[in-house]
Amino acid sequence: MSDNQNLLAEQRRALILDEVRRRGGIRVNELTRKLNVSDMTVRRDLDALARLGVIEKVHGGAVPVVEASTHEPGFEAKSELELSAKEDIARAAAAMAVPGRAIALSGGTTTYALAHHLLDVPDLTVVTNSVRVADVFHAAQPAGTSGGQRAGAATVVLTGGVRTPSDSLVGPVADQAIRSLHFDVLFLGVHGISAEAGLSTPNLAEAETNRRFVRSARRVVVVADHTKWGTVGLSSFATLDQVDTLVTDAGLSAEVREEIVEHLPGLVVAGESADR
Incomplete structure (x- = not known):
């Protein structure tokens, strides 16, 4: 890749992580040639990925971390991964939001990115179990509104519940609140998605809360x-036939795209040129 020397650190690290996961491991000297950067730069990138817990450094290179199905990364750790992809996905998903509708946003760093792009969609009613998502809408209110809100601003309902490492509220309180509501669209972030396991999460309580979200939505957009494709958490909470659309990024291989199309009625690949 001739212009990889100009890649931002985040883009380089995303490429490195993809290579490590795809190949099961890679050597430093291979990465320096592939990315056209120095040995020191590659080692700094590997150090950063190792701190996030997504790779393990070995002599001369790196291998992927095989996570337990119960492992649940915290919000801050997840927010450092695939930043460009999440922004592309958020922009594409926001285009599906219709003014004046009732929508739901689950927890997660991708729905958090999406929330920022929904601020300009007028008159939404937003139900969320994500403290971070609720904070996005709250911070957008002008100072000194004394409890009021600007014209066209979203009405936000934050469920109660017990807080998870990813700053989602789950458990019986959240489940009861969601059970009594109905949404036009649910925008759902996931820990993992696969043809066999469907949608899954490492957190048992979050799985039940997500089941409630899915049941209450007329349309489900993941x-x-x-x-996330091929990742399987401890508990499945929905099958692929309960999903209407998957919005993902251009990092999918052709083989995986074919598999997704076989199982899902709608696939949106964000950040990809229309003529590809």
Whole structure:
């Protein structure tokens, strides 16, 4: 890749992580040639990915971390991964939001990115179990509104519940609140998605809360970057035939795209040129 020397650190690290996961491991000297950067730059990138817990450094290179199905990364760790992909997905998903409708946003870093792009969609009613998502809408209110809100601003309902490492509220309180509501569209972030396991999460309580979200939605839109395909958490909470659309990024291989099309009625690949 001739212009990889100009890649931002985040883009380089995303490429490195993809290579490590795809090949099961890679050597430093291979990465320096592929990315056209120095040995020191590659080692700094590997150090950063190792701190996030997504690779393990070995002598001369790196291998992927095989996570337990119960492992649940915190919000801050996940927010550092696939930033460009999440922004592309968020923009594409926001275009599906219709003014004046009732929507739901689950927890996660991709739905958090999406929330920023929904601020300009007028008159939404937003139900969420994500503290971070609710904060996005709250911060957008002008100072000194004394409890009021600007014209066209979203009405936000934050469920109660017990807070998870990803800053989602789950458990019986959240489940009861969601059970009594009905949404036009659910924008759902996931820990993992696969043809066999469907949608899954490492958190048992979050799985039940997500089941409630899915049951209460007329349309389910999953927002997930390409690294989520093939990942399986401890508990499945929905099958693929309960999903209307998957919005993902251009990092998917052709083989995986074919598999997704076989199982899902709608696939949106964000950040990809229309003529590809």
